[in-house]
Amino acid sequence: MSQSLSSFADLLRAVEHTAVHLELRDTYDMGNETAGFDAWKQGHRLDPSDRASWWRPWLDLVQEVTAKGVLIRRARVISEPPSEYIRYEHSFTFTNVAAGEEVRWLPRGSASDIVLPDHDFWLFDGRLVQFNIFDDAGRWIRTDQTEDSTAATRCATAFEDVWERAIPHEKYSI
Template sequence: MSQSLTDFSDLIRSVQESAVHLEMRDTYGVENEIEGFAAWKQGRRLDPEDRASWWRPWLDLVEEVTAKGVVIRRARIVSEPVSDYIAFEHSGTFTNVAAGEQIRWLPRRSASDLALPGNDFWLFDGRLVQFNVFDGVGRWVHTDQTEDPAVVELCASAFEAVWERAIPHEKYAV
């Protein structure tokens, strides 16, 4: 399934209670981050005082949705030492937190005994799972959605198991 940013924005705006996101890759090659990642590797860092320079429109959307009382949690399973890409993500995650996301990090070695789905996913209101499928170099390929109760339960329990073990962003150092 192909999904535009507008479609995803509409989906997340429809959430009533919660959206959880599990990320399990050590590198992503998504189009809208290539320039920022390259700049980060050259030493550019986001300025906590310059909110206008932060990643838009995602942060505006998070602020809008969390202002309605929706809880957005993101957990990232990462190898250690972390890849350059994960260090890049970590350095900018303060913006996600400022917008209203709760974010935790789980070292991969602490996830070995967890049953995890094969792809990153979003779980919306505990009823709809959206898998984000990436190719070997981290480029987004397509999206699959399901409301199958068994898949929803797998993803919900996997996310909660990761969340329980994971380290809050402000305590996780790279």
């Protein structure tokens, strides 16, 4: 995923109340994360007590935004058994939580009756939707943004339906 952090950071910094992120894929192209994924496959795990070694730009941004009272929630709909990428992602999600995000996981089988969009999205303050468009291999193609109230309402509903059933990160083990 190569949307620039600065442009996304501007969007997130403009949020006044809530930012929610729904992730629907079991794999994403690793791009510049390949070295971390390879190290993880060799047994390396992030040390929760060595905060300085974590990926700082995202965590700093989350801390900045949540410190001003913005609630950031992330829900991931995943297949079980989880893909290798999801297991990797789960292993470092504690960093998102430590930075101030709330994260939950929902097994795909528990989402069968939830109407979900075709694409991952961020919903900012319940009004601006940013869809993240990926190809079949999980490579980020582009983002599409809309302030259409119908799209925002549908995304909010999908997110809340997932969130209600999803398992908090601290209770979901892989």
